[in-house]
Amino acid sequence: MSSSTVPECAFPVFTTVSSYREWRRKAFDEKQTVGFVATMGALHEGHLALVKRSLAANDHTVVSIFVNPAQFAPHEDLATYPSTLPRDLELLSTISLQVKTSENEGALIRTPSAVFLPTISEMYPTGISQNVTEQKGTFVEVKGYGHQMEGKTRPTFFRGVATVVMKLFNAIEPTRSYFGQKDIQQALLLRRMARDMLMAHPSPDKIHIVPTVRDTTSSLALSSRNAYLTSRERQIAAPALHAALQAAKSAWQNGMSKQHCISDAQAVINTVTEKVMSDRNEDSTDVRLDYIEMNDPDSFDILPEDTTRVLWDSDRARDRAVVLSGAMWVGKTRLIDNIILGDTRQLGIME
């Protein structure tokens, strides 16, 4: 993207690493903190929640918008991924937060300081293929943590995410960074990457996880890909994933085994699938569960089938956390969601 094609807005939009670095150097010199929110654009209230958390805690907030080819498999939706750049920049121009600081009693208004909007060649100087076997250059893999949950269906996804986020961290050099709980495996894996690579910008303890923002009536997790849903899919089928996870959660809290919890969740999806199939007057939608699973948040290991809350708790900490997550196809849209069972503070999820 050339700077002449970027719409005018209230903050600088940097399309190159070198132009951003000039701005960043000044923030370093002035000992100002920089909060960072990485996005692929098509912004919604979920993204804005991350931006607000950053505004609350940092002198500056930088948002990146970059649709990363490396995290899309060749058969996935890179070509059709939603893009709403003028609206994104407008949303970021209108967001503000009033903060209290020790020097300034209540009157300080913070707004985003900059957007980083790089081209593909800026981010991948050696070039990039979506086909892993054809790739050349430097990639980041968090070994042992990218094949479970989302990685089972999307085996090259976390390699693409870790690679681009390492590049973004190197370019932006944030003091703190904010990721959404909606992509819980991504956030936990990136914290591990920062720890393993001894990163300072941000340090692993400054990678913050923000609770999932949901549609207030249906509880559907907000997601850029929700734009693919028809209105009937959005109302009838899409909310089933969260409802299924809630059914598993209540079975877990009632002392049931993991196996029982997951079959309760599957029953919720089956009921919705049958309803959608039986509405013969309407356009038919194909609803298909990809997975619902329960994993250890530290190792990402799958919990054994007979695990109950009591067995899990007695093993280590009280109210020990579990990641209960799932993915489901509604027509051509793949939705993901999760609930943390037990104490969410063990995962450092913000309150």
Ligand SMILES: Nc1ncnc2c1ncn2[C@@H]1O[C@H](COP(=O)(O)OP(=O)(O)OP(=O)(O)O)[C@@H](O)[C@H]1O
């Ligand atoms: N509903 C949400 N609540 C909180 N954070 C969210 C929500 N949706 C996305 N995020 C977070 O925003 C950041 C950028 O996400 P991204 O741009 O991929 O949007 P997305 O809505 O997750 O898109 P997609 O539909 O591709 O999954 C990630 O850290 C992601 O977890």
Ligand SMILES: CC(C)(CO)[C@@H](O)C(=O)[O-]
């Ligand atoms: C973190 C991220 C911006 C990397 O491309 C993406 O995976 C996302 O938006 O969740």
Ligand code: BAL
């Ligand atoms: N928020 C996750 C980005 C992706 O699915 O590619």
